[in-house]
Amino acid sequence: MHDHTPPPPKDDPAFAKHDHHRCAGEGLARAEEILAGRKVRLTPVRRRTLEILLEDHRALGAYEVLERLAADGFGNQPPVAYRALEFLVDHGLAHRVRRLNAFTACRHSGQDHAPAFLICRQCNAVAEAPADAVRSALDTTADKLGFVIERSNIEALGLCPACRDAA
């Protein structure tokens, strides 16, 4: 792509300041909770992958994640990252942001979630907005056509509050 190592966004979860260490820790705890019920394992690679995503309030490309995994002694071939990321996405612990070809930790796991991503074209911040209303409008639309939605991706590009003010 072209914007490969963007500056880390100032703030982000909904573009407001927050206690980051706490929100990362909670993410992991919630993940274990969620997976406990299902017959799947949060293996070391998977766990570490989630940690990596949680450490950063931005969307990371698969190869970026891979580098970090390799640095930690895991394999250094693409499937290592893609598989772990796919696992996390399948279990609702992470989301794929298609516009950026990137992945981000889910900030509302556990809750029934239909996320919408708000991507700032200026600072690259990515906010996961609660999108229940959006999703339900989408369901209604699909319903009229007899289409059954299984998964959805809702993404918007624009300006976050900080960048809009700066402009």
Place this chain on the structure above:
Amino acid sequence: MHDHTPPPPKDDPAFAKHDHHRCAGEGLARAEEILAGRKVRLTPVRRRTLEILLEDHRALGAYEVLERLAADGFGNQPPVAYRALEFLVDHGLAHRVRRLNAFTACRHSGQDHAPAFLICRQCNAVAEAPADAVRSALDTTADKLGFVIERSNIEALGLCPACRDAA
């Protein structure tokens, strides 16, 4: 990817039968109308690219479009296709379906449009659903966070009526 030459979907614009020849012709006419106002040209490559997208009620990859363009005597290097496609997208004559890394002709050009794509995971049909309601819900959501939306991508994966019935 993995599903590179899918069988053409049975029906599609909203998954219902329709007079295709007519809908393709209208697409072109509408394009010329729209561009007339702006100071841009619908050059041969661009026009042919739009035709190619209109011919098919599915999303085509850039390389797929490129092959057809090359067969018609245009250049056969990726930028040829990407540039024409980007032009069409910028002017609202086509849309990019990110989930499929593909492009599709806009079926509602001219109208103020915020499309939502319903993608059948079985037969690969892609319907462009009117999503004004969805878009307005999204605007409301973004507004609460002070985020200004400039472009949006709304895509859903699931089963179209035909495939659901077949299952």
Place this chain on the structure above:
DNA sequence: CCTTGACCTGTTATGATATTACATAGATAT
């Protein structure tokens, strides 16, 4: 007319993203 500049097209080369296929190792269940 004929030059200038904007824009379009073509091509080479390369970069970035993602998957297939297969081999090995670890966990689970009987």
Place this chain on the structure above:
DNA sequence: ATATCTATGTAATATCATAACAGGTCAAGG
């Protein structure tokens, strides 16, 4: 303990996308 299922590692390759530059077309103004 052994069969089985799942997960990991690696090599090779497929797929998608862009940068950079050269040459061509066309309309506007001198």
